[in-house]
Amino acid sequence: MKFHRWIAGWLFVPGLALGSGVVDEIAAHKHLGVASCASSVCHGATQAFKESNVMQNEFALWQEFDPHATKAYQALTGAEGQAIARKLGLGDATTAKVCLDCHADNVPADKRGEKFQIADGVGCEACHGGSELWISSHAEKSATHADNLAKGLYATEDPVKRAELCLSCHMGTPDRMITHRIMGAGHPRLAFELDTFTWLNPHYQIDADYIARKGDWNGVRDWAVGQGVAAANLLDVLLDERAGFQGIFPELVLFDCHACHKPMSAGKWAPRQGTGLGPGAVRLNDSNLVMFRLVLSVVDKAASERVLAQSRALHQSTLRDRAATLGAARALRDTLRAELPKVGAFDFGEATLSPILASVLTDAERGEFRDFAAAEQAAMAVQSVVVAFKNAGALDEARSKSLQTRVDALYATVDREDAYAMGPFVAALREVRAAAR
Numbered sequence: 535m536k537f538h539r540w541i542a543g544w545l546f547v548p549g550l551a552l553g554s555g556v557v558d559e560i561a562a563h564k565h566l567g568v569a570s571c572a573s574s575v576c577h578g579a580t581q582a583f584k585e586s587n588v589m590q591n592e593f594a595l596w597q598e599f600d601p602h603a604t605k606a607y608q609a610l611t612g613a614e615g616q617a618i619a620r621k622l623g624l625g626d627a628t629t630a631k632v633c634l635d636c637h638a639d640n641v642p643a644d645k646r647g648e649k650f651q652i653a654d655g656v657g658c659e660a661c662h663g664g665s666e667l668w669i670s671s672h673a674e675k676s677a678t679h680a681d682n683l684a685k686g687l688y689a690t691e692d693p694v695k696r697a698e699l700c701l702s703c704h705m706g707t708p709d710r711m712i713t714h715r716i717m718g719a720g721h722p723r724l725a726f727e728l729d730t731f732t733w734l735n736p737h738y739q740i741d742a743d744y745i746a747r748k749g750d751w752n753g754v755r756d757w758a759v760g761q762g763v764a765a766a767n768l769l770d771v772l773l774d775e776r777a778g779f780q781g782i783f784p785e786l787v788l789f790d791c792h793a794c795h796k797p798m799s800a801g802k803w804a805p806r807q808g809t810g811l812g813p814g815a816v817r818l819n820d821s822n823l824v825m826f827r828l829v830l831s832v833v834d835k836a837a838s839e840r841v842l843a844q845s846r847a848l849h850q851s852t853l854r855d856r857a858a859t860l861g862a863a864r865a866l867r868d869t870l871r872a873e874l875p876k877v878g879a880f881d882f883g884e885a886t887l888s889p890i891l892a893s894v895l896t897d898a899e900r901g902e903f904r905d906f907a908a909a910e911q912a913a914m915a916v917q918s919v920v921v922a923f924k925n926a927g928a929l930d931e932a933r934s935k936s937l938q939t940r941v942d943a944l945y946a947t948v949d950r951e952d953a954y955a956m957g958p959f960v961a962a963l964r965e966v967r968a969a970a971r
């Protein structure tokens with residue numbers, strides 16, 4: 535089954551097979567454990583080293599501030615995590631594979647070195663790959679980044695690879711599913727945006743030597759790529775017979791939560807051009823698809839229109855039958871996969887930022903952000919674009935401040951998902967757009 539899927543992905547676009555690929559790649563070599571990275575002459579310094587390429591205090595930053603160290607495993611020992619596992623009949627959450635897969639570095643027993651501790655949570659090697667082959671050589675003066683990658687270091691700097699990695703826990707893949715049953719037991723809803731999340735608790739800096747070793751960095755590109763990978767991942771899960779369907783229902787976690795979870799008296803229905811669905815339909819959560827379509831409107835106009843047509847076809851096929859749904863999902867996924875490399879290589883320079891904001895607003899004006907999840911993604915998108923404006927030096931201090939105040943006001947309209955209303959969201963978005971001109 536796994537082999538079959540791998541071959542299928544490989545035949546379409548080499549290097550872009552999503553899902554099980556990243557989990558297998560991270561677990562390809564032995565994980566020696568966080569303690570193996572933490573010596574004070576390695577990554578366990580208390581202060582950043584000035585003469586070194588990397589800060590070398592990564593362990594201290596991770597241990598003290600990073601929720602992957604401070605909260606991920608602890609979520610399973612705490613009362614909330616224990617209750618979720620109990621309701622699902624899983625017993626102790628700290629021994630349940632489904633929980634450990636995302637809340638720790640749950641590689642198989644034969645891939646754990648002597649210092650490996652599952653209770654370390656999402657440790658260095660859960661993101662950087664098993665260090666068995668590169669640990670002794672990667673700090674040598676002669677070691678290049680390419681040498682390290684060849685020995686199994688994971689390419690976290692590559693936005694497509696990074697998105698696949700983060701989403702394997704922050705969205706779920708066919709192999710690591712966060713199901714509606716898990717949500718029903720009380721698990722928080724997952725929401726992720728690559729650029730925003732990459733910079734929430736960083737233990738890295740993009741400086742001249744970084745760019746020399748690994749290439750330049752662009753936050754808008756990361757946002758854009760993250761949307762494409764997430765949209766393709768949604769379709770991968772839907773297309774997976776095991777993960778995409780539960781009995782007579784499709785897996786509900788793939789749908790817009792608020793299509794079902796709102797009071798019957800809300801009376802909020804109105805048409806959305808992006809779906810073409812009538813009232814009373816359960817809608818796929820297309821928030822990442824909507825965003826990726828907006829990305830494509832600046833990268834490849836024709837592809838953006840194709841994504842709109844194919845998304846509408848997918849939404850409407852869900853009311854017909856399973857075969858039509860799978861066919862439409864496959865066609866759309868092929869379009870997304872073909873566009874991802876173009877988006878990754880596109881120069882999101884200053885001139886593209888304003889058109890992106892404009893296209894978000896155009897969609898908003900015609901009612902595309904009726905659903906909370908899409909509005910939430912749009913708010914994170916606007917934040918990434920505004921930060922990129924700032925980093926490009928396009929804003930003086932005063933404009934930068936006034937723009938950020940408006941972005942904060944936009945975030946406030948998506949703060950409480952159960953109280954979300956489209957009107958205030960669109961009004962706040964208009965304010966951001968006006969200030970960015």
Ligand code: HEC
Nearest residue numbers: 605609614615618619627632633636703704706710711712
């Ligand atoms: C697909 C990956 C995935 C799976 C499977 C998963 N979780 Fe989570 N869980 C997450 C992520 C990611 C978050 C953080 C959400 C956020 O803040 O964005 C989280 C958050 C939580 C929280 C809230 C923690 C806090 O700090 O508020 C608890 C409790 C929890 N998970 C328990 C569990 C239990 C118990 C299981 C097994 C039944 C489980 N999770 C399965 C990814 C997963």
Ligand code: HEC
Nearest residue numbers: 571577587588592593596602656657658661690691738744
């Ligand atoms: C949640 C995933 C994640 C975890 C856990 C993690 N890292 Fe990272 N790390 C990243 C990302 C993303 C980057 C930035 C992209 C890049 O350059 O690879 C990075 C970059 C780095 C860099 C390179 C900075 C540079 O200038 O090239 C070092 C060194 C590093 N991490 C060490 C560690 C150590 C040590 C740990 C454990 C204490 C750790 N990381 C845990 C994701 C992670």
Ligand code: HEC
Nearest residue numbers: 601605606609635636637638656660699700703731732734
């Ligand atoms: C092995 C699974 C796993 C991987 C891989 C992973 N994360 Fe996480 N991440 C988690 C879990 C679990 C939590 C939740 C911790 C908690 O709050 O209980 C989390 C929390 C976070 C948070 C804090 C969210 C909040 O609401 O405060 C950020 C930011 C984050 N992750 C970013 C990333 C990024 C960026 C990547 C990819 C470079 C990544 N993560 C990869 C499992 C993972």
Ligand code: HEC
Nearest residue numbers: 714717718719720723786787789790791792793794795816
């Ligand atoms: C197709 C409709 C549908 C969709 C879409 C849907 N749910 Fe549900 N949800 C239900 C039903 C039905 C129940 C079971 C209610 C019961 O047990 O009485 C439920 C139960 C829940 C519960 C438990 C509520 C309780 O009273 O304990 C939570 C939490 C939940 N869903 C979260 C979500 C999240 C998060 C999403 C989106 C990722 C989502 N749901 C999408 C229909 C849906």
